[in-house]
Amino acid sequence: MYRFSPTKITGIQEGINPIDFKTEKGLEIAPYISYEKNWNKLSMSAGLRYSWFGNFGPFEVASYNPNLPKTVNTILETKSYKKGEIIKSYGAIEPRLSFNYHINDYNSLKFGYNRMFQYIHLVSNTSAALPFDIWKPSGMYIPPIEVNQISAGYAFDTANGNYNFSLEGYYKTFKNMVEYKNGADLFLNKNLETELLPAKGYSYGLEFAAYKTSGRLTGNLNYTYSVTRRKTTSSYARENINNGSYYPSNYDKPHIFNLTANYKLNKKWSVGSFFTYQAGRPTTAPNGRFTFNGNSYINYSNRNGFRISDTHRMDVSFTYSKNKPNRNWKGSWSFGVYNVYSNKNAFSVYSKFKNNQLKTYQFSVIGGAIPFITYNFKF
Amino acid sequence: MKRIYKIITLLLCVFILQSCVKEIKLVSNYESSIFIYGNITNEIDYVNVIVLQTTPVTDASLKHIIDAKISLYTEHNNVPTLITNNFTVTSEKNYKSSEKISTVIGNHYWIEIELQDGTTFKSMKEKLLPPVALSGLTYEDATLEAHFEDPENSANFYHLEVASIDNIDNSFLKSFQIESDILYNGNKNAFIESESFFGNAIVVKLSNINFETYRFLLNLSKQNEDNIDDEDNESGNPGQLFASPPVNLIGNIQNAITNEKALGNFGVISKSLPLSLTN
Numbered sequence: 001m002y003r004f005s006p007t008k009i010t011g012i013q014e015g016i017n018p019i020d021f022k023t024e025k026g027l028e029i030a031p032y033i034s035y036e037k038n039w040n041k042l043s044m045s046a047g048l049r050y051s052w053f054g055n056f057g058p059f060e061v062a063s064y065n066p067n068l069p070k071t072v073n074t075i076l077e078t079k080s081y082k083k084g085e086i087i088k089s090y091g092a093i094e095p096r097l098s099f100n101y102h103i104n105d106y107n108s109l110k111f112g113y114n115r116m117f118q119y120i121h122l123v124s125n126t127s128a129a130l131p132f133d134i135w136k137p138s139g140m141y142i143p144p145i146e147v148n149q150i151s152a153g154y155a156f157d158t159a160n161g162n163y164n165f166s167l168e169g170y171y172k173t174f175k176n177m178v179e180y181k182n183g184a185d186l187f188l189n190k191n192l193e194t195e196l197l198p199a200k201g202y203s204y205g206l207e208f209a210a211y212k213t214s215g216r217l218t219g220n221l222n223y224t225y226s227v228t229r230r231k232t233t234s235s236y237a238r239e240n241i242n243n244g245s246y247y248p249s250n251y252d253k254p255h256i257f258n259l260t261a262n263y264k265l266n267k268k269w270s271v272g273s274f275f276t277y278q279a280g281r282p283t284t285a286p287n288g289r290f291t292f293n294g295n296s297y298i299n300y301s302n303r304n305g306f307r308i309s310d311t312h313r314m315d316v317s318f319t320y321s322k323n324k325p326n327r328n329w330k331g332s333w334s335f336g337v338y339n340v341y342s343n344k345n346a347f348s349v350y351s352k353f354k355n356n357q358l359k360t361y362q363f364s365v366i367g368g369a370i371p372f373i374t375y376n377f378k379f
Numbered sequence: 380m381k382r383i384y385k386i387i388t389l390l391l392c393v394f395i396l397q398s399c400v401k402e403i404k405l406v407s408n409y410e411s412s413i414f415i416y417g418n419i420t421n422e423i424d425y426v427n428v429i430v431l432q433t434t435p436v437t438d439a440s441l442k443h444i445i446d447a448k449i450s451l452y453t454e455h456n457n458v459p460t461l462i463t464n465n466f467t468v469t470s471e472k473n474y475k476s477s478e479k480i481s482t483v484i485g486n487h488y489w490i491e492i493e494l495q496d497g498t499t500f501k502s503m504k505e506k507l508l509p510p511v512a513l514s515g516l517t518y519e520d521a522t523l524e525a526h527f528e529d530p531e532n533s534a535n536f537y538h539l540e541v542a543s544i545d546n547i548d549n550s551f552l553k554s555f556q557i558e559s560d561i562l563y564n565g566n567k568n569a570f571i572e573s574e575s576f577f578g579n580a581i582v583v584k585l586s587n588i589n590f591e592t593y594r595f596l597l598n599l600s601k602q603n604e605d606n607i608d609d610e611d612n613e614s615g616n617p618g619q620l621f622a623s624p625p626v627n628l629i630g631n632i633q634n635a636i637t638n639e640k641a642l643g644n645f646g647v648i649s650k651s652l653p654l655s656l657t658n
Contacts, residue, residue: 015526015568019561072534072559073590183598183626188561237638284625285407288433290414290642291441297602299412299433299642300625306407344401350622351405351436352606358436360405367399 002026002120002137021190025056026137028119041103047096053119054089055139057081062191069236070141070194088140092117106157110168111150118145121178123186123196134186141193146175164211174201179232179241197239201230201249219261228252242302248282250304255279268322272336274315280308286351289358296353308362311345313338317372331377338370409435413444415500415632415643417474419451419488420586420650421510423481426451428466428474430492433642443472446495451476454487454504462488484509488647491635502645503631505589510649511535513585516656523656524570525583531565536593538586538648539571545578552577557596579658585651592646595630602626 004024034047059081065074081087096114103109121142124133138144153168177199180186184195205226212218229246237244255278262272282304289298317336323329339345344364351360410433417428428449432442450464466474482488487504494500515526525539539556556573563569571585588596605622630644 015566015570016562017564017566071590075534180624182629183594183601184623185594185597190561238633238640243637243639285405286436286625287407287410288412289436289439290431290433291439292414292416292429292431295603296439296606297599297628298436298606298625299410299414300627301407301410303624309403344399349403350625356439358405360403361400362403364399364401 002028004135004137006134019188022059024059024137024139026053026119027056028053041101043100043102045096045098045100049094049096050091051094051117051119052089052091053117053138053144055087055137056083057085057087058083059087061087061140062193069234069239070191072191072194075191088138090117090119090138090144092144092146106159108155110153110155112152113148113150115149116147118147121145123178123180123192134192136192142178142196143176145177148173162212162214164209164213166209167206169204169206171204172202174199174203174230177201177230179230181239182241197232197234197241199230199232201228201246203228203249216264217261219259221260222256222258224256225254226252226256227254242305247302248304250282252282252304253279255310268320270319270321272317272319275312277312278310280310280346282306283308283349285349286358286360296356296358298351298358308346308349311343313343313345314340316340329377329379331375334372334374334376336372338372339366340369342369344368405436407436412642413494413498413500414628415492415502415641415645417490418646418648419480419482419507420648421482421484421507422650423479425478426463426466426476426480427469428490428492428645430474444494445472447474448493449474450491450493451480452489452491453483454489455483455485482507484649490645499635500632500641501635503591503633505592505631505645505647507647508587508589508649510651511537511585511587513583513651513654516581516583516654518656521574523573523581523583525573525585525654526568526570527585527651528567529560529563529565529569534564534590535560536588536590537571538588538593538596539573540584540586541573542582543578544580544582546580550578555596555600557593557600559593580655581657582653582655584653587649587651588646589631591631592644592648595628595644595646598626598628602628 002025006021028051030049030051032047032049034045037044060078061081062075062078064070065076068074094115094117098110098112101109119138121136122133123136136142149170149172151168151170153166155164155166157164178196179199181195181197186192186195189195203226205224207222207224209220209222211220228249228251230249231246232240232244234240241247257277259275262270264270283306284300284303285306286298287301289296315336315338317334319332319334321332344367346362347365348363349360351358412433414431414433415428417426419426430444430447432444434440434442445468448464449466451462453460453462462480463476463478465477467477469475484507487506489502489504492500511527511530513525513527517524523541529535537558539558541554543552556571558571560569628642629640632641632643632645633639634641
């Protein structure tokens with residue numbers, strides 16, 4: 001059962017109306033069955049989930065002129081739904097199937113397919129998460145997101161078990177996503193659907209991982225190459241982002257490389273390090289300017305037409321543990337430095353006019369190296 | 380021990396706060412675009428249209444396009460009529476209709492702009508809405524309130540124009556504010572607050588505007604707020620973390636062939652009679 005209580009404004013002065021967006025209610029039911037079977041070298045896992053989602057009253061839903069884009073000006077009427085009345089419901093079959101084939105003791109292959117539906121949407125268009133980010137249930141105008149994924153992988157262990165390697169590829173498609181319109185105004189908006197556009201997308205990638213699991217030196221290495229694209233599919237061409245062509249999603253980072261290493265110096269002390277390198281995420285950048293009524297304005301590129309610079313950092317830590325073998329309590333102290341070489345990684349890039357010259361700035365959430373001390377325990 | 384805590388805290392603050400914002404070189408390519416802006420109102424007046432070409436981000440010059448053909452149309456009962464295509468280029472390099480245009484409440488109006496290379500832009504047909512009269516002005520605690528009765532059963536969008544006049548040094552400043560009636564839909568005592576004026580007399584007009592024009596003017600004022608490098612602007616929003624994504628100034632104008640939206644807007648605006656207030 002979901003309850004969304006977006007906004008309430010009460011008790012203000014005469015001339016301003018109280019605002020109550022009313023609580024949105026949703027119910028999700030999902031029975032699931034699974035079946036597992038092992039043959040000699042082949043194992044299979046199959047599952048079937050049926051999910052049902054209903055959006056309930058009391059609530060008011062606007063209906064729009066079907067011949068025009070949805071705006072507050074094209075609302076034809078507002079229908080009130082009674083308490084418990086179903087506004088819109090969706091049902092979906094979500095199958096999943098995976099095979100694992102053990103070629104021998106050291107080599108295996110796997111294949112998987114699954115389909116998932118997501119009935120809750122985060123509607124936000126800021127760089128950082130905010131207390132007034134909006135969560136919206138699927139309803140009359142926002143159908144559930146459908147994701148279909150196929151994946152295949154190969155895993156290899158060395159004979160002594162010290163090293164493990166894996167290579168996995170995937171391809172995903174997304175349907176019924178939402179993207180915000182140019183200049184979308186989401187705050188205090190009773191008709192959020194007027195600011196959103198239907199979208200679809202796809203994503204594919206290849207992940208390589210290597211692990212060293214024993215010896216004084218342990219660690220792992222991961223590299224992922226991925227592509228994530230979106231496309232808005234409004235039936236009104238002039239509304240579509242980037243003229244309805246595919247563009248990189250906000251989270252598209254084609255290259256991610258991570259390296260973790262731990263070295264045991266002696267019985268009490270170990271040293272660890274973590275290095276990460278990630279391609280910069282997409283951004284929308286100025287590609288022109290003009291002056292109008294004495295003020296300068298920016299013309300921006302296609303949405304997500306450029307990328308901020310790549311990011312990388314290294315963390316180093318020393319860990320001290322002195323544990324008595326017959327005690328349940330096991331604790332360790334770690335002393336380290338986060339972002340040890342003080343790299344100013346770009347979190348956001350933005351442009352502003354200063355003395356009528358367009359200046360571009362890079363913002364880093366953490367501007368330098370940060371020391372840390374932690375105590376970890378388990379019992 | 381207390382001294383050690385203080386030193387550690389100080390060191391942490393220095394590490395975390397050291398120069399989080401730095402200027403970088405902009406990496407993007409210049410793409411030429413056309414910006415078109417104009418209005419028609421319920422007042423008998425000339426219609427002015429501006430046509431500009433964007434310049435590279437490093438070039439602050441104005442690039443007017445002065446060889447376009449402008450046509451102004453109206454539509455009543457689904458019958459379109461050309462009002463005029465007789466526009467002259469003024470000394471400010473704007474297009475001005477050769478005669479004053481009178482309009483009819485309830486009719487639709489739009490313009491077509493044909494560039495020398497044949498590219499044609501067209502604004503969406505917008506309806507001339509009935510004007511919403513100002514019922515009074517009050518001034519208290521350095522805040523002006525413009526009062527009016529918001530019509531019921533429709534979403535309304537307003538452009539409040541405040542002209543400040545200083546009779547002593549004869550200076551004059553116009554400011555505007557964009558509002559939707561979300562907070563006062565149908566309220567008989569609706570008001571819009573304004574603090575951006577000076578001098579000893581003000582003249583206020585309230586314009587009833589269409590949604591596309593509202594959205595365009597809102598984005599125009601948002602770019603104005605967001606794009607000026609003012610140290611004070613940074614407080615509470617470091618690195619524009621909480622800012623919404625960049626907004627292009629596209630309104631109700633689109634390429635007539637490709638249907639792609641173009642920069643700019645042609646507003647069909649219904650102005651109230653002015654009210655004034657003096658000190």
